[in-house]
Amino acid sequence: KAGVTQTPRYLIKTRGQQVTLSCSPISGHRSVSWYQQTPGQGLQFLFEYFSETQRNKGNFPGRFSGRQFSNSRSEMNVSTLELGDSALYLCASSLTSGFSSDTQYFGPGTRLTVL
């Protein structure tokens, strides 16, 4: 079974631009979560989508948004990019959203650099 895939793997943007990242979960998984990883803040939760609905949201500004499609693929969008948005963006998928036995499986990440 294929793992979680993220595209693109690397991205370079300039301040003020917007960016869209994509995540395809493991087949059959309906929950997709997004995380931002930086050297200073570590891994921080952005949001989770389940059955096309946002279930949970972390403490990030409204410039960060996402959506999930009927095939469970998810996209994350960051508008008006700032230098501090440079990070590794990881997506994780799991079967459901709410069972304690659920394991999260992570993709390889998208490395975003904002110049």
Add this chain to the structure above:
Amino acid sequence: KQEVTQIPAALSVPEGENLVLNCSFTDSAIYNLQWFRQDPGKGLTSLLLIQSSQREQTSGRLNASLDKSSGRSTLYIAASQPGDSATYLCAVRLTGNQFYFGTGTSLTVIP
């Protein structure tokens, strides 16, 4: 707000040694706790998941324990190998699928 701390931040051991990584969390109302490893520039690989009702889980040379009441978990690695060198992260899950990650322990196993 849930805070997750991992000690030590970095650890260097000779090959073959047994070692323990520590994880502590402030809110004991967790659904589960998961240990991951991350290799440089890569995503996270799940190692072990302990449900809130469980005390420990084992997989090969790895054993993870959970003490919810004291807000602690440990990851025990037996007979360490150079291939175990990576950053180890613990994550606690509260409602839904919101995880709070620890700061990580960077492990180096010296041949």
